[in-house]
Amino acid sequence: xxxxxxxxxxxxxxxxxxxxxxxxxxxxxxxxxxxxxxxxxxxxxxxxxxxxxxxxxxxxxxxxxxxxxxxxxxxxxxxxxxxxxxxxxxxxxxxxxxxxxxxxxxxxxxxxxxxxxxxxxxxxxxxxxxxxxxxxxxxxxxxxxxxxxxxxxxxxxxxxxxxxxxxxxxxxxxxxxxxxxxxxxxxxxxxxxxxxxxxxxxxxxxxxxxxxxxxxxxxxxxxxxxxxxxxxxxxxxxxxxxxxxxxxxxxxxxxxxxxxxxxxxxxxxxxxxxxxxxxxxxx
Amino acid sequence: xxxxxxxxxxxxxxxxxxxxxxxxxxxxxxxxxxxxxxxxxxxxxxxxxxxxxxxxxxxxxxxxxxxxxxxxxxxxxxxxxxxxxxxxxxxxxxxxxxxxxxxxxxxxxxxxxxxxxxxxxxxxxxxxxxxxxxxxxxxxxxxxxxxxxxxxxxxxxxxxxxxxxxxxxxxxxxxxxxxxxxxxxxxxxxxxxxxxxxxxxxxxxxxxxxxxxxxxxxxxxxxxxxxxxxxxxxxxxxxxxxxxxxxxxxxxxxxxxxxxxxxxxxxxxxxxxxxxxxxxxxxxxxxxx
Amino acid sequence: xxxxxxxxxxxxxxxxxxxxxxxxxxxxxxxxxxxxxxxxxxxxxxxxxxxxxxxxxxxxxxxxxxxxxxxxxxxxxxxxxxxxxxxxxxxxxxxxxxxxxxxxxxxxxxxxxxxxxxxxxxxxxxxxxxxxxxxxxxxxxxxxxxxxxxxxxxxxxxxxxxxxxxxxxxxxxxxxxxxxxxxxxxxxxxxxxxxxxxxxxxxxxxxxxxxxxxxxxxxxxxxxxxxxxxxxxxxxxxxxxxxxxxxxxxxxxxxxxxxxxxxxxxx
Numbered sequence: 001x002x003x004x005x006x007x008x009x010x011x012x013x014x015x016x017x018x019x020x021x022x023x024x025x026x027x028x029x030x031x032x033x034x035x036x037x038x039x040x041x042x043x044x045x046x047x048x049x050x051x052x053x054x055x056x057x058x059x060x061x062x063x064x065x066x067x068x069x070x071x072x073x074x075x076x077x078x079x080x081x082x083x084x085x086x087x088x089x090x091x092x093x094x095x096x097x098x099x100x101x102x103x104x105x106x107x108x109x110x111x112x113x114x115x116x117x118x119x120x121x122x123x124x125x126x127x128x129x130x131x132x133x134x135x136x137x138x139x140x141x142x143x144x145x146x147x148x149x150x151x152x153x154x155x156x157x158x159x160x161x162x163x164x165x166x167x168x169x170x171x172x173x174x175x176x177x178x179x180x181x182x183x184x185x186x187x188x189x190x191x192x193x194x195x196x197x198x199x200x201x202x203x204x205x206x207x208x209x210x211x212x213x214x215x216x217x218x219x220x221x222x223x224x225x226x227x228x229x230x231x232x233x234x235x236x237x238x239x240x241x242x243x244x245x246x247x248x249x250x251x252x253x254x255x256x257x258x259x260x261x262x263x264x265x266x267x268x269x270x271x272x273x274x275x276x277x278x279x280x281x282x283x
Numbered sequence: 284x285x286x287x288x289x290x291x292x293x294x295x296x297x298x299x300x301x302x303x304x305x306x307x308x309x310x311x312x313x314x315x316x317x318x319x320x321x322x323x324x325x326x327x328x329x330x331x332x333x334x335x336x337x338x339x340x341x342x343x344x345x346x347x348x349x350x351x352x353x354x355x356x357x358x359x360x361x362x363x364x365x366x367x368x369x370x371x372x373x374x375x376x377x378x379x380x381x382x383x384x385x386x387x388x389x390x391x392x393x394x395x396x397x398x399x400x401x402x403x404x405x406x407x408x409x410x411x412x413x414x415x416x417x418x419x420x421x422x423x424x425x426x427x428x429x430x431x432x433x434x435x436x437x438x439x440x441x442x443x444x445x446x447x448x449x450x451x452x453x454x455x456x457x458x459x460x461x462x463x464x465x466x467x468x469x470x471x472x473x474x475x476x477x478x479x480x481x482x483x484x485x486x487x488x489x490x491x492x493x494x495x496x497x498x499x500x501x502x503x504x505x506x507x508x509x510x511x512x513x514x515x516x517x518x519x520x521x522x523x524x525x526x527x528x529x530x531x532x533x534x535x536x537x538x539x540x541x542x543x544x545x546x547x548x549x550x551x552x553x554x555x556x557x558x559x560x561x562x563x564x565x566x567x568x569x570x571x572x
Numbered sequence: 573x574x575x576x577x578x579x580x581x582x583x584x585x586x587x588x589x590x591x592x593x594x595x596x597x598x599x600x601x602x603x604x605x606x607x608x609x610x611x612x613x614x615x616x617x618x619x620x621x622x623x624x625x626x627x628x629x630x631x632x633x634x635x636x637x638x639x640x641x642x643x644x645x646x647x648x649x650x651x652x653x654x655x656x657x658x659x660x661x662x663x664x665x666x667x668x669x670x671x672x673x674x675x676x677x678x679x680x681x682x683x684x685x686x687x688x689x690x691x692x693x694x695x696x697x698x699x700x701x702x703x704x705x706x707x708x709x710x711x712x713x714x715x716x717x718x719x720x721x722x723x724x725x726x727x728x729x730x731x732x733x734x735x736x737x738x739x740x741x742x743x744x745x746x747x748x749x750x751x752x753x754x755x756x757x758x759x760x761x762x763x764x765x766x767x768x769x770x771x772x773x774x775x776x777x778x779x780x781x782x783x784x785x786x787x788x789x790x791x792x793x794x795x796x797x798x799x800x801x802x803x804x805x806x807x808x809x810x811x812x813x814x815x816x817x818x819x820x821x822x823x824x825x826x827x828x829x830x831x832x833x834x835x836x837x838x839x
Contacts, residue, residue: 047460048428049428062796092793094793096786099793100789102733102790102793105703108808112797116798116799116805121808121810142584146740160797161797164797177455179325180527181525247460247462250530250531250534251531258559263563276534276537276541279543279559280542334751365757372751372752377745377752378752378753378756378774390774391757394758395757
């Protein structure tokens, strides 16, 4: 069994009007089946309100399914006794860099998770050091988080999760509030976690270009998984992606338009170099 | 309705030990009716720059002229300047506070001393201009979706009927569709009203399609100032300061390196398609008889 | 604007005082403050001033920085002094219109000014040299006996530490919302009290909403990182008394003995 598995996962919440009367139900996640293997890099794409963040919060047992089940490392998230083991094994990084840093000094923030887990003082220091080094923030360990850039703050948050020695890490739109430079920093750190440390990554985003290194991409729409496949398979369906309110990278779009005009190009081009080479070959 | 910045300097915490030069000898002239993109990464001084244009920050050196008048003259009506140069902040939905969208949009015009009826007319007009669906006018602003909240907030500034509209990262935090919708709406507004618009952004790709002119800010200085094509020609230098030209610029340069006769100045996907087809020896549809 | 308030904001540098155990500093500050109320003559204040100057010197915090922080409370100081100056009954010195200055008033006002200034400098020195986290750790540790009385000591300490982390963020946010509303023509500076209070609504509503949203986010992030109260929690930086802390305690005790003795001499 995979490290993260969901079966028929449904999450509904009650909508209320101003007086607090029940207006109806909204199904945020609708019958989702997911099976993530250890060491995989999974990307979940979708526009705002597609249910991707709600899905992510189930993996960390912040939300419990209305119907169906979620297992993390073989443990059912709805069973109260596993909750802390699950949160340790599936760490989570959120969107707003300011609202998830608890410590007032970078190193103290990274130590927060291990402290909660009851790790010994000596080991906390070791973990903090290795985690900050893994995200390239070690030299900032004594800084105040308020003085860091958005990308640096997010890397500190990633280190904070890493220090808990998780098997997998879920990142819920970690780049949505960053500038291009910050986004690149964070994505680079995330890829390093996956490739060097072998940690399973679930990256939730609405930027398509951040998913090109993923092993598998899921596209969500109205709570359902609308598309699933390798980045290449996904990127080759430009029209479908646009229907799902996603922004196709210019290189993919250009290749798609050229193909439509009769230029012999393969579908699902991901990078600038690929396109240039393919065009050079087609001549 | 031009704005001229003449050797403007701004230093944060001037007398303290941590003085930072946020603006360094900035000279700019923004003529009437232009759509300008101001690009730079976080901390480049772009937000500081626009806050000078409506007098929220006061330059520590240099002059700013609004329609030929020095705004730092003692008898210059600063409050009036704020209504004529509308500034929409980053994440503007964070300033919504009224019980419904419509009253919130009325806040600005009322502050300008308009009577109720006039303010309401302005609010209606502004809400229409930003494309807010009618049925949401009397909803609580806090119950709207992210994109709609932002529209409401933009309308709140627009209702003051400014002659110049400055938007500081109006697309931050929105999803791709939301970004495109907002940008289109702004462009439409500019075409319809002929208003001068300044769009602050960190994304070249976002603004390339819409603006007439791009001003690149770096370390408080104006690094480049010109038409998008001219600015993107410096894509290597832009890369060095942490900014990127649109992806098509890279594609076209990569093709050029491989011996294609493409026009590297194309900035949008549409233009790129044409020049690539042309280089491949196919006549683009647009030019067929 | 609001960001300029530096009173007691942690000043990062290396010094003996910075490295001192927070419990020593807390105890020392408390002792110092109490000592200020024991003095009957100016000699006591002299001893206290020497002590304070020594500590400031050791702390490597520039005196200018401390003074800058004081600016925020000058007003408060002035009010206290003025009240004491004019409202203390006693032997008259000068009398203008209905206001009378007395010898006693003069004396109380001067003493009050000295005492308050020294009190504020002394206590702000503690926060200047102690990271807020360290400070809350110290308080938590010192208040441990209260746990027996069912005081949620850990929780209180955690709340304080979070509040301290978010104060700069919320101040910045206040600044931003204020500017944004000014750009929409809001006026925070003119008009009578009622008008001004009403003008705050467009500032306070967004600020509260933002604070609640942040609190919500933070609670979720803390839970996601396995936070479940103080039970079974270990410390990354546990408080252990070092040699320098013992030394510090001795110095403080010595100061208390000397200053109070000197301060109560009948000169």
